[in-house]
Amino acid sequence: MSDDELYRDALMALAREGVGAGRLEGAASSATRDNPLCGDRVTFEVRLENHRVSALAHQVRGCALCQAAASYLARSAPGASLADLSEARGALLALLRGGAATARPWPGLEVFAPVGRVKSRHACVLLPFDALADAIAGAEG
Amino acid sequence: MRPDTLAALRRDLAARRPVVVAKWLATGEERLLHPFGPSAGGDPVDEKAREAARRDRSETVETPAGQVFLLVYNPPPRLVVVGAVHVTQALVPMARTAGYDVLVIDPRRSFASADRFQGIPVSTEWPDEALARMGLDRGCAVVTMTHDPKIDDPALAAALRSDAFYVGALGSRKTQAARRERLMGMGLSADDVKRIHGPVGLPIGAVSPGEIAVSILAEIVASLRMPSEPRAA
Numbered sequence: 392m393s394d395d396e397l398y399r400d401a402l403m404a405l406a407r408e409g410v411g412a413g414r415l416e417g418a419a420s421s422a423t424r425d426n427p428l429c430g431d432r433v434t435f436e437v438r439l440e441n442h443r444v445s446a447l448a449h450q451v452r453g454c455a456l457c458q459a460a461a462s463y464l465a466r467s468a469p470g471a472s473l474a475d476l477s478e479a480r481g482a483l484l485a486l487l488r489g490g491a492a493t494a495r496p497w498p499g500l501e502v503f504a505p506v507g508r509v510k511s512r513h514a515c516v517l518l519p520f521d522a523l524a525d526a527i528a529g530a531e532g
Numbered sequence: 533m534r535p536d537t538l539a540a541l542r543r544d545l546a547a548r549r550p551v552v553v554a555k556w557l558a559t560g561e562e563r564l565l566h567p568f569g570p571s572a573g574g575d576p577v578d579e580k581a582r583e584a585a586r587r588d589r590s591e592t593v594e595t596p597a598g599q600v601f602l603l604v605y606n607p608p609p610r611l612v613v614v615g616a617v618h619v620t621q622a623l624v625p626m627a628r629t630a631g632y633d634v635l636v637i638d639p640r641r642s643f644a645s646a647d648r649f650q651g652i653p654v655s656t657e658w659p660d661e662a663l664a665r666m667g668l669d670r671g672c673a674v675v676t677m678t679h680d681p682k683i684d685d686p687a688l689a690a691a692l693r694s695d696a697f698y699v700g701a702l703g704s705r706k707t708q709a710a711r712r713e714r715l716m717g718m719g720l721s722a723d724d725v726k727r728i729h730g731p732v733g734l735p736i737g738a739v740s741p742g743e744i745a746v747s748i749l750a751e752i753v754a755s756l757r758m759p760s761e762p763r764a765a
Contacts, residue, residue, distance in 0.1 A: 430639030430683055432658070452639070452658045454682055 395505045402502055406458040411465020415448035422525030424518055431457045433519045435464075435526040444468050444527065449519065456506060456515035464519055467497045473527045480520045487513050533562065540564050541605060548607040548669055552581040557592070557599040568670060588757075607671055608633050609697075609756060614659045614687040615677030616643040619702070622745035623675075624652055630749060632673075637662045639683060659687035668694035673752045675700040675732060679707075685714055692724045698755040700732040700748060729755075 418436035431453030733747030
């Protein structure tokens with residue numbers, strides 16, 4: 392089994408697991424982003440403590456890649472600040488664009504590597520990152 | 533018509549409930565019947581009212597209690613098109629001309645832009661959400677057009693779980709087979725899934741978006757007006 396196949400299975404598993412799917416009670420902020428070309432829609436709800444994510448939940452209407460990215464964030468983003476998230480997004484974008492290996496601030500980002508070759512799907516993976524960033528920014532006021 | 537009958541009738545029509553006003557010609561008695569409602573009984577007038585509402589034709593009928601005039605008020609049929617595509621742009625004005633209330637649903641905002649569908653209600657919700665909010669009744673037809681299972685499938689599942697008189701899905705024979713499998717994976721029965729008209733439209737050799745729209749609308753009209761007609765295979 393190639394690395395790509397391994398990652399594809401891991402991506403599909405992430406999508407199926409739906410980590411963090413649902414509503415967050417007492418959310419400090421909520422933000423929704425959608426992709427006007429394909430209809431994918433992601434809502435993130437967050438609570439912060441000391442500028443770091445203390446709890447989050449998401450509702451995704453979208454493709455498996457979008458669901459996988461939201462699931463990934465639900466696992467990796469707790470404890471992160473807006474700056475951390477922005478750094479992770481930057482690393483993800485570099486990974487998708489196949490640039491030179493940069494430091495990977497969060498473990499497991501490589502799972503999205505196979506998406507790199509399909510430029511039209513980059514947006515599917517980035518959408519949850521942007522929705523979460525909006526939600527955190529909203530909670531920061 | 534008595535003022536109280538008229539007031540009740542207006543409430544029912546606003547809620548899209550089919551109504552038959554029955555008037556006993558000998559006595560002048562007047563009653564408002566809900567031919568498909570839960571309280572619709574099995575007495576001769578109820579049954580005749582149901583038939584008249586199905587045919588959408590008012591008429592005088594003979595009953596054991598004498599002649600009764602049945603005045604049918606069906607709400608206008610409604611067409612829900614999922615997917616704001618080229619065929620939809622052709623289908624929408626034709627359906628309106630044929631007397632349908634039309635709603636277009638497409639969560640892809642770049643397709644569902646207001647200037648492509650001037651004067652037509654367009655929703656950018658996901659179709660299952662929009663359909664759950666509006667409610668589908670026996671006067672509704674639902675057609676899916678996006679070719680994206682992510683968007684079409686939840687719309688079809690909602691339509692098949694309703695009393696909608698017509699459910700159609702754009703797509704080739706091959707995609708229809710794959711779609712049937714997916715919908716059955718969502719818990720729908722083989723009989724439910726058989727209700728889908730697909731490939732959609734009457735077989736008239738339609739090629740252009742406008743022609744495909746004609747074939748779809750013709751099939752919808754046939755489903756409404758000739759419900760017992762065997763479906764073309």
